[in-house]
Amino acid sequence: MANTFERVRFVLVETSHPGNVGAAARAMKTMGFSDLVLVNPRDADVLTHAEAIALASGATDVLAAARIVHSLDEALAGCNFSVALSARPREFSPPLFEPRQLAEHLVTDTALKAALVFGSERYGLSNEQVSKCSALVSVPANPVYSSLNLAQAVQVIAYECRVAALGEVRSEDTIGFRGERASAEQVEGMFTHLEKALIDIDFLDAKNPKKLMPRLRRLFARAELEVEEVNILRGIATQLISKRQRIRKD
Ligand code: SAH
Numbered sequence: 001m002a003n004t005f006e007r008v009r010f011v012l013v014e015t016s017h018p019g020n021v022g023a024a025a026r027a028m029k030t031m032g033f034s035d036l037v038l039v040n041p042r043d044a045d046v047l048t049h050a051e052a053i054a055l056a057s058g059a060t061d062v063l064a065a066a067r068i069v070h071s072l073d074e075a076l077a078g079c080n081f082s083v084a085l086s087a088r089p090r091e092f093s094p095p096l097f098e099p100r101q102l103a104e105h106l107v108t109d110t111a112l113k114a115a116l117v118f119g120s121e122r123y124g125l126s127n128e129q130v131s132k133c134s135a136l137v138s139v140p141a142n143p144v145y146s147s148l149n150l151a152q153a154v155q156v157i158a159y160e161c162r163v164a165a166l167g168e169v170r171s172e173d174t175i176g177f178r179g180e181r182a183s184a185e186q187v188e189g190m191f192t193h194l195e196k197a198l199i200d201i202d203f204l205d206a207k208n209p210k211k212l213m214p215r216l217r218r219l220f221a222r223a224e225l226e227v228e229e230v231n232i233l234r235g236i237a238t239q240l241i242s243k244r245q246r247i248r249k250d
Helices: 018-030 050-065 072-076 099-108 127-131 150-166 184-200 212-223 227-249
Strands: 008-013 035-039 067-069 081-085 114-118 135-137
Touching (some): 008 018, 008 072, 008 150, 018 035, 018 050, 018 150, 072 114, 072 184, 099 135, 114 150
Parallel strands (some): 008 035, 035 067, 081 135
């Protein structure tokens, strides 16, 4: 499997300042990373914007190779571990990591293909965007003013990942057999299927869903699902739905 630098993607969601995109590219390159994806930047031509190029400095190659996509799901395609970066803790968040713990995890588990997801300057990440991720990471900043500049947040996280990667001379994971990790698309497909089944069996009230799905997302994020496990859950959902249909017919 590829080394840490090739397994970590940086995703910037709805960025408004071209300078921040350039500075983020520079922050990434100085730490050895190059996979940059932008989700709906405010300026569609941001990659060729003069401010972005100026702040990228010697990292214009990272900028030029960056991709622009139109949804977070698209940005997560091909990844099997996604991390929301936020200064704010959330009530129904996926498991919370410190930047250093995250970096260790990314380096140690070489089957991970990770997306690090950063929010917009003005609004950060929405709860829905956070809930799509497998983990939440906060830089433990000054509690009275914890909001870092976007590119500086990228720098801090990229630095931690680099330090962890350089220090890596560890043995593989010790949990024993590990199957292939489920991709973001497979996990999303499973949630859609499971939600439908839960509505079908009247466990989930579509009109008043409360926090069931966010709680289940949190549970499954902790489990770090494998492909086989996603298939089992989908099999259960299929069976629930068809059983319910048979009961309705009788
Ligand atoms: N006004 C926004 C802050 C946006 S800062 C808000 O209230 O959420 C832009 C992005 O930088 C954030 O969405 C987050 O991805 C990252 N960031 C800033 N400070 C951070 C911190 N202390 N820990 C982790 N990420 C942070």
